[in-house]
Amino acid sequence: MILTVTLNSAVDQTWIVPDFRIHAIHRSRRVIRQPGGKGVNVARVLSALGINVCATGFVGGQNGRWMTKALESDGIPSDFVWIGKETRTCLTLLDLDHGTQTEVLEPGPTVSEAEWKQLVAKVATWAEQSSFVACSGSLPPGVPENAYGELIGVARSRGAAVWLDTSGKALQHGWSARPDGIKVNQEEAGHLLGKVVSSRAETIAAARALVRDIGQTVIVTAGSQGLAAVVGEETFWVTPPTVQAVNPVGSGDAFLAGWLAASHQKKSGEEALALATACAAANVLRETAGIEKQQVWALLKEVRVEKVID
Amino acid sequence: MILTVTLNSAVDQTWIVPDFRIHAIHRSRRVIRQPGGKGVNVARVLSALGINVCATGFVGGQNGRWMTKALESDGIPSDFVWIGKETRTCLTLLDLDHGTQTEVLEPGPTVSEAEWKQLVAKVATWAEQSSFVACSGSLPPGVPENAYGELIGVARSRGAAVWLDTSGKALQHGWSARPDGIKVNQEEAGHLLGKVVSSRAETIAAARALVRDIGQTVIVTAGSQGLAAVVGEETFWVTPPTVQAVNPVGSGDAFLAGWLAASHQKKSGEEALALATACAAANVLRETAGIEKQQVWALLKEVRVEKVID
Numbered sequence: 001m002i003l004t005v006t007l008n009s010a011v012d013q014t015w016i017v018p019d020f021r022i023h024a025i026h027r028s029r030r031v032i033r034q035p036g037g038k039g040v041n042v043a044r045v046l047s048a049l050g051i052n053v054c055a056t057g058f059v060g061g062q063n064g065r066w067m068t069k070a071l072e073s074d075g076i077p078s079d080f081v082w083i084g085k086e087t088r089t090c091l092t093l094l095d096l097d098h099g100t101q102t103e104v105l106e107p108g109p110t111v112s113e114a115e116w117k118q119l120v121a122k123v124a125t126w127a128e129q130s131s132f133v134a135c136s137g138s139l140p141p142g143v144p145e146n147a148y149g150e151l152i153g154v155a156r157s158r159g160a161a162v163w164l165d166t167s168g169k170a171l172q173h174g175w176s177a178r179p180d181g182i183k184v185n186q187e188e189a190g191h192l193l194g195k196v197v198s199s200r201a202e203t204i205a206a207a208r209a210l211v212r213d214i215g216q217t218v219i220v221t222a223g224s225q226g227l228a229a230v231v232g233e234e235t236f237w238v239t240p241p242t243v244q245a246v247n248p249v250g251s252g253d254a255f256l257a258g259w260l261a262a263s264h265q266k267k268s269g270e271e272a273l274a275l276a277t278a279c280a281a282a283n284v285l286r287e288t289a290g291i292e293k294q295q296v297w298a299l300l301k302e303v304r305v306e307k308v309i310d
Numbered sequence: 311m312i313l314t315v316t317l318n319s320a321v322d323q324t325w326i327v328p329d330f331r332i333h334a335i336h337r338s339r340r341v342i343r344q345p346g347g348k349g350v351n352v353a354r355v356l357s358a359l360g361i362n363v364c365a366t367g368f369v370g371g372q373n374g375r376w377m378t379k380a381l382e383s384d385g386i387p388s389d390f391v392w393i394g395k396e397t398r399t400c401l402t403l404l405d406l407d408h409g410t411q412t413e414v415l416e417p418g419p420t421v422s423e424a425e426w427k428q429l430v431a432k433v434a435t436w437a438e439q440s441s442f443v444a445c446s447g448s449l450p451p452g453v454p455e456n457a458y459g460e461l462i463g464v465a466r467s468r469g470a471a472v473w474l475d476t477s478g479k480a481l482q483h484g485w486s487a488r489p490d491g492i493k494v495n496q497e498e499a500g501h502l503l504g505k506v507v508s509s510r511a512e513t514i515a516a517a518r519a520l521v522r523d524i525g526q527t528v529i530v531t532a533g534s535q536g537l538a539a540v541v542g543e544e545t546f547w548v549t550p551p552t553v554q555a556v557n558p559v560g561s562g563d564a565f566l567a568g569w570l571a572a573s574h575q576k577k578s579g580e581e582a583l584a585l586a587t588a589c590a591a592a593n594v595l596r597e598t599a600g601i602e603k604q605q606v607w608a609l610l611k612e613v614r615v616e617k618v619i620d
Binding site for chain 2 (some may be wrong): 015022029089093095099103106
């Protein structure tokens with residue numbers, strides 16, 4: 001099975017707002033509420049792919065109760081640590097006519113030291129029966145700066161491989177703990193390496209430079225251009241299918257889910273990259289985070305994975 | 311006492327978002343949640359002014375439970391009809407640096423016929439002990455088009471005077487039932503009369519024309535310009551204080567609350583208009599709907615009420 005960790009979970013609200021403008025009054029066509037936070041999105045796609053998964057992290061208050069109930073009714077197993085404060089809400093204001101997505105994230109609730117310790121213990125327990133642990137997203141106030149470093153250490157000591165998908169300081173600290181794999185975008189890769197990462201050649205070079213530090217798998221995404229991946233001794237460039245994006249929120253998480261699902265099933269790096277990219281493309285076709293399995297299979301044929309030889 | 315009726319209540323969320331832009335990702339500085347809907351805002355200001363009040367209308371689901379608890383802890387008495395569906399949420403995205411307020415309203419939940427009948431019965435019961443009933447805001451799906459007309463009839467037959475503050479079809483129907491007072495803006499007055507209402511002279515003429523139809527009190531607001539009021543035989547023009555607006559959401563409701571509070575205490579039309587205008591001005595100084603009583607007293611000195619003689 002696979003464990004996903006979401007330290008800064010959220011109730012994601014997608015508001016469909018025609019002709020969205022600043023300083024105006026709008027009537028939303030409809031509002032879609034969904035359990036969210038990056039790790040929860042990963043768990044949703046893993047579950048849709050038929051992988052045995054458990055979502056953990058922190059939840060609290062009325063939003064937390066709503067979230068765990070909604071996950072249950074969606075058939076996504078979860079085992080969260082309950083905190084004293086209220087789980088946050090994140091908004092996406094989607095103007096389908098103009099193709100804009102405006103996101104507003106609420107600050108996360110503060111987590112106490114005791115709650116953090118409970119989370120570490122929970123990750124340790126679940127890691128024992130997991131092939132992979134996915135650590136995704138930002139850190140809420142109150143957890144140590146090196147939260148991901150600690151979790152990487154704990155999960156690995158229990159035999160699980162740990163993937164990290166975060167940014168900023170949380171990434172820098174987690175990075176030092178040498179996760180088994182990371183997925184970063186060009187900007188984050190640039191920060192880690194102290195250089196600009198923009199072209200295809202720079203993206204490939206960045207993935208190779210980063211893999212030298214952690215010695216495992218590194219994926220550097222380049223938006224709609226594609227992505228570079230170094231898997232063991234091999235380097236790949238992946239070109240995604242061209243799709244008409246509806247809402248890109250959660251597509252990076254769908255990517256990681258596809259990658260982990262294939263890896264869990266002992267597929268090759270090439271196959272895993274193709275499934276991951278198809279999942280990401282399927283995710284942007286929907287109004288909310290998640291995939292339709294049939295769309296993934298259709299898109300899979302349009303993904304191009306090339307081995308980079310030089 | 312005074313009864314406020316909110317058929318389309320809402321949890322109002324005010325998101326403080328620095329540098330708010332379309333198609334960007336923002337971290338909100340903080341989110342303020344408040345029981346809302348126009349009648350609930352009226353009740354909040356009446357309560358702050360020390361008037362005995364009760365808020366009724368429809369609430370449902372998790373948002374409804376949150377709302378009634380929050381009203382209770384704010385000391386605002388309420389007696390809502392519980393519906394099967396979930397109370398909606400309304401967003402205000404407040405960019406304090408650029409002085410913009412972007413509002414997004416969720417569609418209201420559908421109300422059943424049985425729930426509507428319960429509401430009519432509740433209004434009848436409370437109207438017996440009320441001097442005024444304030445009917446504010448839009449109609450949710452499911453209630454009759456002439457909902458306000460029915461409530462006006464029921465409340466008046468129990469001895470209460472009814473004020474109406476709504477728009478569109480709900481206003482047209484309510485209007486036909488001859489409420490004891492209405493507050494409309496220039497645009498709504500223009501719709502009722504079938505002409506453009508823009509200048510001070512047109513605003514005064516509109517208030518006089520409207521009062522001929524219902525024979526009671528009519529207030530036509532003209533934004534920051536001021537407002538025209540016909541109270542019995544007298545016509546007034548009111549110039550509000552100049553204030554630096556933070557968030558105007560709820561200022562029309564604060565106005566109505568000030569008017570009703572003064573009327574309930576048998577103050578003159580002139581005094582009631584001054585208090586109402588000071589309440590509206592105090593409301594825009596805050597991030598959320600409501601007033602600070604001390605600000606109202608300070609602003610009261612700066613309101614100019616002139617009798618229009620011609």
